[in-house]
Amino acid sequence: MRVVVVYESMFGNTREIAEAIVDGLGPTVEARVVGVAAAVADATLVDACDLLVVGGPTQAWSMSRPRTRSGAADYTRQPGSALHLEPRAGSGPGVREWIAGLGLASGRAAAFDTRVHVPAVLSGRASKSIGRARERHGLRLVLPPASFFVHAKDGLLPGEAERARAFGARLVAAVVADGART
Numbered sequence: 240m241r242v243v244v245v246y247e248s249m250f251g252n253t254r255e256i257a258e259a260i261v262d263g264l265g266p267t268v269e270a271r272v273v274g275v276a277a278a279v280a281d282a283t284l285v286d287a288c289d290l291l292v293v294g295g296p297t298q299a300w301s302m303s304r305p306r307t308r309s310g311a312a313d314y315t316r317q318p319g320s321a322l323h324l325e326p327r328a329g330s331g332p333g334v335r336e337w338i339a340g341l342g343l344a345s346g347r348a349a350a351f352d353t354r355v356h357v358p359a360v361l362s363g364r365a366s367k368s369i370g371r372a373r374e375r376h377g378l379r380l381v382l383p384p385a386s387f388f389v390h391a392k393d394g395l396l397p398g399e400a401e402r403a404r405a406f407g408a409r410l411v412a413a414v415v416a417d418g419a420r421t
């Protein structure tokens with residue numbers, strides 16, 4: 240089974256979740272985890288993969304936009320903030336622009352986001368809009384979109400990397416149930 244995980248991340252939390260999901264896929268899966276800027280550069284990335292997983296941070300209740308990405312640096316300067324920008328954070332496209340450039344495809348997909356731990360009606364959920372955008376491009380979600388939680392001024396909440404590994408394992412089971420070979 241071939242799985243590609245494409246992520247966007249300003250402060251590293253969504254990258255850590257992407258890496259934990261890949262850990263959870265297990266040793267029988269041929270997996271690649273790729274930052275969205277590198278994904279843009281590799282047009283062949285999603286060819287013939289059994290599952291495409293896309294994740295990004297929730298910003299302004301949805302997927303990031305150029306304006307929210309450029310505002311991210313302000314978060315690192317807030318009093319009490321332990322946040323640092325990832326290398327090249329905010330300089331390239333986000334998952335919104337990457338998905339828009341995908342064209343029509345077919346196949347299996349999954350979506351995840353990171354967001355603060357308050358009810359989704361207050362925080363918004365980037366993964367919902369990632370999932371909807373992907374379905375418009377002909378991709379079928381194998382599981383409902385998943386959210387992983389961060390502290391607004393710090394890193395992942397305790398237990399979130401473990402939850403992401405479990406999500407990875409559930410993805411493999413869903414893809415197998417859908418007919419792919421391991």
Ligand SMILES: Cc1cc2nc3c(=O)[nH]c(=O)nc-3n(C[C@H](O)[C@H](O)[C@H](O)COP(=O)(O)O)c2cc1C
Nearest residue numbers: 248249250251252253296298299300353354355362
């Ligand atoms: C400009 C900006 C807007 C944000 N808006 C939201 C929001 O609407 N809802 C939310 O839950 N979190 C919001 N956040 C917090 C992000 O979701 C959090 O920083 C992100 O999940 C961390 O992931 P990353 O380290 O991969 O960037 C926002 C963060 C930034 C920088």
